Every structure is written in C-alpha cells, then in structure tokens.
Amino acid sequence: MDLFLNRLFDALSNGATYALIALSLVMIFKATTLINFAQGEFAMFGAFIVLVLAVEQGLPMWIALLGSMGLSALFAAGFERSLIRPFDPTNHLPLVIITLGAFLAINSIAGIIWRFDPRAFPNLFGSGVAVEIGGATLRWYTVGVMATVAATAILLTLLLNRTKIGLAFRAVSSNLESSELVGVRVGPTLQFGWALAAAVGTLGASVFAADPFRQLEPTIMVRVLIFAVSAAALGGLDSIGGAIIGGILIGCVQSLLVPYTPIPNDLSLAAAVVVLMLVLLFKPSGLFGTPRVERV
C-alpha cells in the first residue's frame, strides 16, 4: 500500500509536468492543427533562463520564473511571425520541418551555452515532506506541481473564456475564415497562441527540473516531449481538460502501470509510445477531442 501510494505520488508529479507540456502543445494544435516539435526545446531553454535569472542574477525565484515565461512568450511570438506565418498554414510538411530545425538549433544552442553538465535547479516549492501516510511520503514538490497545474488550467480557461483575445483565439481555432470575416486578425491571434504555449511550456520545464531529484541539462525535455505528445493525443489534442487528464494518465502508465507489469522500467517511454499509437489507431480524437473530419 505504501509503495502504491509512493508510486501514485510519482505518477501525479510526473503526470503534472507532462500535462503542462501537453497543454502547450494543445494550445498550438487547437489553433493550427500543427504540432510544434520544438515545444520541449523551447521549454528547456526557458528553464535555463529561469536558472540564469535566479542563480546568476540573484532574482527571487518567482520573479525569475515569470520573467522567463515572458521572455519565452516573446521569443515564440517572434518565431511565429518570422518562421511560421510566411508559410501556407494548411500545408503541414514545411511547418513540421521548420519546427524540427528549431528543435536541432535550440537544443544545440543550449548545449553550446550551458554545456551538457547537469545543473541543480533552484527549489520552487520548498523541500521536504508535506504529509506522511504510513510509509508513503507526499513531498511538498508533488503538492506544488499539482497546484501549479491546477492553477494553470484555471487561468488558461479563464483567459480563453472570459477575455476578448481568448474569444478570438477560440474563434480562429473553430473556423479561420469566418473569424477573419468578423474582423479578427488571424496572424496576431495565432501568435498569441504560440506565445501562451511557450510560457506554459517554460513553466512545465521549470517545475519538472525543480524536482530535487532532478537536474537541468539541455536534453531534459527530449523524452518529456514524447510523454507529453502521448498525453496530448490521449486527451484529444485540442482539449485543455484532455491534456491535463491525459498527462496524469500517462504519468500513471509510467509510474503505476509499468512497475506492476513485467514491462521493464526502462521501457516506460515505449509504453507511452504504445499508448500514443493505440489512441491514434483506434480513437484519433482521444478521450475529449473534437472528431476530425478529413476533407478530400
């Protein structure tokens, strides 16, 4: 039972990170039906900026985090404007290639600047144990990550449902041409989606790296991206709630399901890929997504 609880807590904290990255994938997918393969690298870079601001510049942790989220958003907005918008949005191949190029470039730039030695990431949520249930320990970190995901989901929902830019974003996601016909400026609205996604991604990578058992290094998000993609697909790729639940479920697959089956622990990533494949094969709209209609 204690072991189960410990594993459940692991599942929740891992799953929460996957949920945050999945959220950032979903923000862009919702609007453009595109997957940004560089999303994880954007996020990793953002986490390094947090590290620089907090450790090297000595800023308070939360200011550093918010500052880096803002910088990531600016960067992503510029990325959208200069590298994505010039292309036909309905032809995915060039856009996928661009994001793959960005993946390589950002990953290498981080490697050149910060090298590949792992670095300790500042503590975000206080250390130590929040609650002890029998032999199982619920760490403050896990509590913090869960709270962060919940807060992010609530804020995003409010932003999308209660603000004008949120309304425009939902309109563009639903029907691009009709949105233009009511005066929505499509380019800047999509740009807003990219910016928002990058900010959420940076938050995700930062809370992931903030686990006292982890350290930050340039390849930290490469695996996480695959888990997050599975999470997003499981949730339906265009659903915010779906991304969160998908993230938690993938966390459970990794930390709960795999340990109780003969699947070797090292293959938890493979398990996530299998989930991704099964979802796309048998229920491409995921648990909460909008069914897609293929046009000929």
Place this chain on the structure above:
Amino acid sequence: MASAPRFQFVAGSSEHSTYRLIGWVSLVVLLVIVAFAYNDTASLTILDNEYSLGLTRITKAIAFILALLGLQVVAGFTGQLSLGQGFFFGTGAYITAYLVQDKPLFGWNYFTSLIVVVPVCFLLGMLFGIPALRIKGLYLALVTLGLAAVFPALVQLQQLQEYTNGAGGKLIDADIVAPSWLPLDGIAGAFQSIPLIGQYFGDGDLSSREEDRIWIFFLMTIVAVVCFKMVSNMIASRPGRAMRAIRDNETSAAVSGIDLSLYKTLSFGVASALGGVGGMVYVAELGIAAPLDFTQLLSILFIVGLIVGGAGTLSGAVVGGLVLAFVPEWASSTESLPGVPERWLQGPTGTLFLGLLLIVLMFVLPGGVIAGVRQLRARFVQIIPQAPGAAAAAVAVDDAASEEIAGDLDDEPSVDVAVDESDETTDTTKVGGEV
C-alpha cells in the same frame, strides 16, 4: 531561363547516350580519385582550422546515404513522413555487430549479415508501416518519432545485455581486410607519379590500414550502387508509380484502384531494409554499435539529409548523406573563426548549423540542393524528349522512367523535362564535396 541552353540533346539519341556515358565515366573516375587522394588523413586548412577529408568519413557518408535512400522511398516518394529511420539504422547496425562479433563460427561477415539484416528490417518496417494505414501525416511523424526515441532504451535492456552489451556499445574486432592480389600500391604509385597533381596522392606505399580503407570504400560503394539501381528501378516501375500516386493524393490513388495498404507497408519495408543496410555500413566503418548513436536526434538529422538533398530525388540522398557525415565533423574542427569567441565554437555547433540550414532551406530552396542544381544545369544542358512513338522504341526503360521522375519532381516544369541519373550523380557528388 534567359538564354537557350548551350547543349541540347534529343532523349535516346546517340549524343544523349554519349552524354550519359560521360556522366557515368566521370563518376567512376571521381570515385577512384577520391579513394586514392583521401585515403590518407587528407585535410584542408581554412583560417587555421583543419578540416578532415578522410576516406572513413566518406564511407560513413555512404551509410547515411543508404538510410536516406530508404527515407526517400517512404517519405520522398510515398509521402509518409517517418521520423523513425534511425530505429532501423540502429537495428541493422546491432544485428550486424551481433552476427559478426558473436557468431563468427558460422562464417558471418559484414556482407553475409545482410542476409539477416535485410529481411528482418524489411519485416519490422512493414510491421511498423501497418499503423501508417490509419495514422497519417503529422500523427505518423509523432508515432515514428516515438519509435526512434525508444531505440536506445531498447538495446540497453537488461534482458538484451548479453547480445548488445548495454550502454557500453557492441564492439567488433573483425576488420575488412583488403585482399593481397589487389594492386592498390601500384595504382597509388601511378597517381603519385602524375606531374603537378601527384603530390595530392600522398607518397610512398600505402599502409595496410590505408589499403583496407580503400577496399572498404569500394565495397560499400558497390553496395550503395546496387541499392540505388534497385530503388530507381522500383521507383520507375509499377510500385513506384503507385507510391507517387499515394503521395500526391491518397484518396484519388485509392479510388483509382491502388492498394494503399500494400504499397504503404511495402514502402516502409523497403525504407527500413535500406536503413538496415546503412546500419551495416555504419558499423563496418566504425567497428562499434553504441546506443547513443541511434537516438531520435539521428532520425531528425535524417530529415535534414532528406530536405537538404531534396525530398523525392534519389540523388538527393547522396547530397544529404555527405552533408550529414561531414558537416558535424567540420563544425567541430572549426576551433577558431575571426570575430567569434572560441567558446561559441565548442559544443554541438554542427547540429546547430544543420538545424539552421534546415530552416533556411525551407525559405530559399525548399526543393533541396538537387532542385537548385537542376535549375542551374538547365541553363547549359537541355534534353528534349522525343515524340512518344519514337521514344518508346528508342529509350531504354530505366532511362524513360528516370525522366518521368525528374519531370514529376521538378519545381519548374519548364526547366528540364528530362534529367538522367548518371550526370545527376556526378553533379551532386561535386556539390556535396563543396558543401
């Protein structure tokens, strides 16, 4: 184009055949020269940086070229964006390493291991092609990327340790040794005695290492040529037409009676088998199969190779392979550049360059280097297709087919209707050397 091309050929005419022959001959001559000039640790010095041109790099490039040839089949010609080619490259490498290192009693060497590598990779590829029947485009890219990401963990599994040697990688002791009857020394000597350029061919007798290098290079070149010939025949015949139809419009291909499931899984099978052959060449050159050589980074780099050369062109694979083999190496050899702090030249500068190159290409040359070369060449050479009736009799099958491919893929249909393989290959080799 502003002015008429300087040379004009009628497809199938004797002049055209001569033109093609000249292309092939210069290719062979070039290969021989490359082999003897660069067998040594030849290098080029620019701005105080030494850039290696060694033959081992070129053999490594052949490994990448084969994997890219496969990627051309599945992604370039069938339109299935696969980010999992590294998986099969790795599989080929590990199977070869296992057979050559652990089963020498049964007489396995690098080439006989292909008997196992090709069918295994082919079947694995077909197996992974099955999801592609329902998963399309972006989603297929996601799944295949996942596949590629899993590979390193897979070969490091406890249960496979005794076959793969886990994280340390599988070392192979066996080398490919040049047979003693080959007069390599004599040829080298002949090259060295040529006035003026002789100095570029080193001096004195070749060491046995150098002889082996030249031998491996030629063997692998033959493997590559055989693979190219088979793929170009396939592309030119019925399966190839079906694949291109699927790429251009899946639904209308299905409506016109093309068996989607057959040709999609077939293209995955062929691509994966070629990936496996590439893995064999890779491990034969390197002597070790290590898990971290086959991450999803490799698969993404293969996409760079695909795009740099030009998706949907076989010769694009050559350009892509050379770029993938040389750029990272040269980037890490660049230790000083005027105006750039040294710190910035250390680390994964090659990957950075390739990533930026990928982005820039999408803006300036989305058809890849081959499209650029074709546009350029169209200013000098024009091949006029014959009237259908006459052409049918005069033009060899593969000739006509490669023309069809070229016309099909060209960005500017008016530029050159016919591009044949022979000179294509020479062109790209030159371009590749300059990259």
Place this chain on the structure above:
Amino acid sequence: MSRVLDVSDLRGGYGPIQVLHGLDFHVDDGEVVVILGANGAGKTTTLRAVSGMIATTGKVELNGEDVSSTNTADIVRKGVAHVPQGRGTLPELSVEDNLRVGAYIRSDSEVDADIDRWYDVYPVLRERKNQRAGSLSGGEQQMLAVSRALMSRPTLLLLDEPSLGLAPLIVQDLFERFAEINKETGTTMLVVEQNAQLALGIADRGYVLESGAILTSGPADELINDDQIRKAYLGV
C-alpha cells in the same frame, strides 16, 4: 443617395484561374441589391473580392474610400459584414459566443443589448444560447450567421446564397426578415442568389452575372419581368 459600394473593372480569381473578368456594379445607401447567377458564374468570388479575401485588380470603393488592397480584418472595420456561403458559424463555440465574436471589432457597452435584440428577432437562438453552434439546424445556423454579421453594426451586409440547402418555407421566412431588417436598421445589403424569385422580391435592383461578367442589370421589378431572365433563372 450616396454610394456605399462602388466596384469597377474588378478582376480576380484563385491562383492562375481567373474567375472575374471586369465587373462594374454599385450599391447605394439603404438599398438591397441582388446579384443573380448560376453555379460557377462567380457570385461567391465577387463577394470574396469585395471582402478582400482574394487578390484582385480593379477598384473597390467603400463609402468613397479605395479598399482594393485592404485586408479582410480592416474591411470589416470599415463596416462590411459578410455571411459566407455555408454560413460559416463557429461550430465549437456556443451560440452566445458566436454572437459575441460578431461584435469583435466593437468596444462599446451595447454589445449585450444587441445580443438581446437579435434574441428577440430570433427567439430560437435565445433558447439555444448555451448550445454549440454546430448542433443547430441549417435554418437556425443561418439565423445565427446573419445575427452574428449584424452584431458588428455594419453599413453593408454581404449575403452569400442564404437560401442554400434550406427548406423553402424557411427560406421564405428568412428573406422576409432580411427585408424587415433592411427597413428597420437601414442596413445596405448585397445578396448573391440563385433563387431569383425570392431575391428579386426583396431587392431594389439586381445584376445578372454570367461567366464572371455582368450580363444585364436593372431595377428588380424590371428584371423580374424580363423574359430572358424569367427563362434562365425563374424557370417559367
């Protein structure tokens, strides 16, 4: 009477295919003008050209201002509302959000009042205000699309085949409402239609479009009695 829309020598199409071959037409303030034409005559393309959704040459003047090279979002801000063919509602959004997004360019405080007003005109929309627009019937979607367009308080309303795919009774009702809206709000309307009888019934003037060129034009009551048009478009 001032010109709301003045189009001269309008040419345009999709990529290399030219659809419009030099159109001249105009719409005056407060008018309902109909453009009649068969399938493929270029009706939808004409409206898309006015909205700045395709590349064109020629001149499009809106209230005397040249908008030929203005982008769609800005043309909307100059008072044009466009109900596209197939209605173009936002299926994932609620009915109320659809109306709200119609007022996207407005920043005044009367948006809620306007929403209420259109709920009064089409009570069925009020009943379904929290439903997803995609779940509405065709007729309801058309009501929503028109209300949404009017939420921007346009000076010129472009309607692209509002009758398409709707039952005759519903179409009848829809066109009667158009006439009422035109009288009550003074909104100028440019309607393209295949259903000549209905459209001419509410229109002041009409144009007949064929193969991307204006074939004939005139007051609605003249066109409705024109033998050729009766044969071609009225089926009598």
